[in-house]
Amino acid sequence: MGNITFVEHDGTEHAVEIEPGKSLMDLALDNGIPGIDADCGGECACGTCHVIVEGNGVSITGSASDAELQMLDLTPERADSSRLACQIVISDAMDGMIARLPEFQM
Amino acid sequence: MNIVNLVAKQSAAIVPMPLQVKAAHLLYKTKVKLGVYTEFPEFVEAPVPDVSTLAIEDIDVSNPFLFKQGCWEPYFKRLRDECPVHFQKNSLFGPFWSITRYEDVMFVDKNHELFSSEPFIVIGQAPKELSVEMFIAMDPPKHDVQRQAVQGVVAPQNLKEMEGLIRSRAQEVLDNLPLDKPFNWVDEVSVELTARMLATLLDFPYEERQKLVYWSDLAGGGAQSTGGSNDMDELFKGMGEMAKDFSLLWRKKEAETAAGKKPGFDLISMLQNNDATKNLINTPMEFLGNLALLIVGGNDTTRNSMSGGVLALNKFPDEFAKLKANPSLIPNMVSEIIRWQTPLAHMRRVATQDVEVNGQTIKKGDKVVMWYASANRDERAIDQPDQFIIDRKGARNHLSFGFGVHRCMGNRLAELQLRILWEELLARFDSIEVIGEPEYVQSNFVKGYSKMMVKLTAKQ
Ligand code: HEM
Ligand code: FES
Numbered sequence: 001m002g003n004i005t006f007v008e009h010d011g012t013e014h015a016v017e018i019e020p021g022k023s024l025m026d027l028a029l030d031n032g033i034p035g036i037d038a039d040c041g042g043e044c045a046c047g048t049c050h051v052i053v054e055g056n057g058v059s060i061t062g063s064a065s066d067a068e069l070q071m072l073d074l075t076p077e078r079a080d081s082s083r084l085a086c087q088i089v090i091s092d093a094m095d096g097m098i099a100r101l102p103e104f105q106m
Numbered sequence: 107m108n109i110v111n112l113v114a115k116q117s118a119a120i121v122p123m124p125l126q127v128k129a130a131h132l133l134y135k136t137k138v139k140l141g142v143y144t145e146f147p148e149f150v151e152a153p154v155p156d157v158s159t160l161a162i163e164d165i166d167v168s169n170p171f172l173f174k175q176g177c178w179e180p181y182f183k184r185l186r187d188e189c190p191v192h193f194q195k196n197s198l199f200g201p202f203w204s205i206t207r208y209e210d211v212m213f214v215d216k217n218h219e220l221f222s223s224e225p226f227i228v229i230g231q232a233p234k235e236l237s238v239e240m241f242i243a244m245d246p247p248k249h250d251v252q253r254q255a256v257q258g259v260v261a262p263q264n265l266k267e268m269e270g271l272i273r274s275r276a277q278e279v280l281d282n283l284p285l286d287k288p289f290n291w292v293d294e295v296s297v298e299l300t301a302r303m304l305a306t307l308l309d310f311p312y313e314e315r316q317k318l319v320y321w322s323d324l325a326g327g328g329a330q331s332t333g334g335s336n337d338m339d340e341l342f343k344g345m346g347e348m349a350k351d352f353s354l355l356w357r358k359k360e361a362e363t364a365a366g367k368k369p370g371f372d373l374i375s376m377l378q379n380n381d382a383t384k385n386l387i388n389t390p391m392e393f394l395g396n397l398a399l400l401i402v403g404g405n406d407t408t409r410n411s412m413s414g415g416v417l418a419l420n421k422f423p424d425e426f427a428k429l430k431a432n433p434s435l436i437p438n439m440v441s442e443i444i445r446w447q448t449p450l451a452h453m454r455r456v457a458t459q460d461v462e463v464n465g466q467t468i469k470k471g472d473k474v475v476m477w478y479a480s481a482n483r484d485e486r487a488i489d490q491p492d493q494f495i496i497d498r499k500g501a502r503n504h505l506s507f508g509f510g511v512h513r514c515m516g517n518r519l520a521e522l523q524l525r526i527l528w529e530e531l532l533a534r535f536d537s538i539e540v541i542g543e544p545e546y547v548q549s550n551f552v553k554g555y556s557k558m559m560v561k562l563t564a565k566q
Contacts, residue, residue: 037502038502039502039503039507039509040212040503040509041500041503043212043216043509044216045212045215045216045509045510045513046509046513047513048502067216070246070250070511071510071511073250073254074250074253074254074257074511074513076257076258076261076262076263103262103263104261104262104263104518106261106262106517106518
């Protein structure tokens with residue numbers, strides 16, 4: 001077992017226990033993390049589950065698909081390690097990962 | 107729309123835009139006279155038949171009176187249940203497929219490489235002479251570049267700057283409404299607030315804000331495009347006027363900045379401050395297209411959500427009581443209003459290759475219409491879809507803003523405007539009572555209200 005930490009824009013941290021196989025978006029929603037809207041319910045079609053991964057997350061989560069990159073291009077707070085949380089499948093290896101939330105989802 | 111194909115791109119920068127529109131109008135009229143174009147017939151209203159009396163292949167949901175006569179729900183329910191991917195061979199708008207279930211609409215909207223947004227995103231078409239270039243009707247990569255150039259103006263960071271002004275402009279309208287006396291909510295509140303919001307967004311001369319409403323109503327209401335009742339000559343005249351006013355506004359802003367004025371948070375200032383778009387006026391079709399898209403996109407959609415919310419709370423009075431007891435439900439209710447209303451009934455695509463959707467084979471080149479109005483009532487995806495539930499779980503998962511790369515760019519602005527409206531209404535009024543039946547717009551695209559009488563009671 002391990003943890004993933006969501007960090008809100010104002011710095012508030014939420015450490016959440018890893019559940020392998022779940023999407024990072026569902027993990028956030030199921031744990032009541034504020035700041036993930038997930039309007040399309042995980043279809044990679046809205047961009048409102050935007051997170052910026054840090055720490056070991058960048059290498060472990062792999063790279064985004066073309067469809068994901070295209071949706072990310074439409075988010076105003078896009079950073080180099082931006083991902084859509086619904087496209088990340090959690091594994092035990094993500095212990096210690098940090099997922100920063102943007103100020104706004106759009 | 108591509109305001110004029112008569113002038114080559116270079117000369118397009120030299121010939122003033124309003125003259126170009128005039129030339130396009132002349133060309134259009136000549137083509138009609140010569141019989142190159144037949145004028146699209148005017149729609150004559152007749153009672154819409156009961157859907158249960160029709161054979162499935164005769165169902166035609168492009169009928170622009172379906173929403174006007176309030177009989178759309180059983181039509182789409184029958185399609186969802188019996189023939190969710192439905193082909194209509196000979197509508198007045200030509201043959202088209204209807205996609206009516208949530209899951210299938212999501213599939214089409216997501217897959218822009220299978221379903222193109224070009225050349226147009228409503229069921230019918232616009233006259234070729236009057237097609238300004240709007241990125242809503244472009245495919246990637248061109249779409250992405252153009253959208254990125256303007257979306258900053260409606261991004262949440264920028265909205266924060268505008269919220270105060272939008273709110274004070276809304277308060278002014280609500281403070282001047284009559285009490286205990288019926289008035290038309292559509293004109294006095296919905297149209298007025300939307301005009302103020304759009305004028306704020308564009309920093310358009312405030313006293314002339316009704317023009318924005320007029321132009322976008324014109325652009326969205328042609329018989330040939332959506333079964334509306336607008337006149338072609340008026341449309342061309344209006345677009346010419348719009349071209350003129352927008353170019354003046356651009357030049358005025360340019361001069362102000364040159365004179366040392368600090369640029370604002372409005373659309374034109376943002377465009378002029380961005381290297382990619384600071385010379386946009388030299389490509390008039392794109393310039394006009396981008397401005398027109400913002401006012402057309404933000405106009406009757408927001409307006410009809412403002413009216414729809416009032417109607418919904420009248421049809422479901424327990425929800426109004428719930429709201430008054432717990433105003434923190436407003437943001438969730440705003441999403442539910444937008445789902446329940448579904449201000450834009452459809453978006454259209456064209457299949458780029460043969461593709462199977464839910465067991466039907468759609469052929470390359472076929473028109474495909476995604477019916478958001480139906481998908482938002484799909485029992486398979488939404489619990490009790492006909493009910494208006496302000497604390498609905500997953501209220502944000504509606505389809506009214508579309509999904510995929512064309513997902514509504516103004517969604518946060520629309521939500522902001524509606525949230526402000528309801529916060530300010532609750533602070534002032536105890537009851538907002540709809541008197542009689544509202545009147546609905548004639549269109550197969552805009553799902554909205556032309557008139558709704560309302561009586562207000564002040565808060566004790
Ligand atoms: C409740 C209000 C609104 C509704 C229901 C609505 C609905 C829609 C829909 C259905 C689309 C197409 C989505 C797709 O094809 O997948 C769209 C696109 C768009 N909307 Fe909205 N809209 C609303 C408000 C606004 C506002 C306030 C603005 C701007 C001021 C706006 C600007 C746009 C633009 C620019 C696009 C094109 C986006 C693109 O092609 O990338 N909309 N809207
Ligand atoms: S939930 Fe919509 S893109 Fe992830």
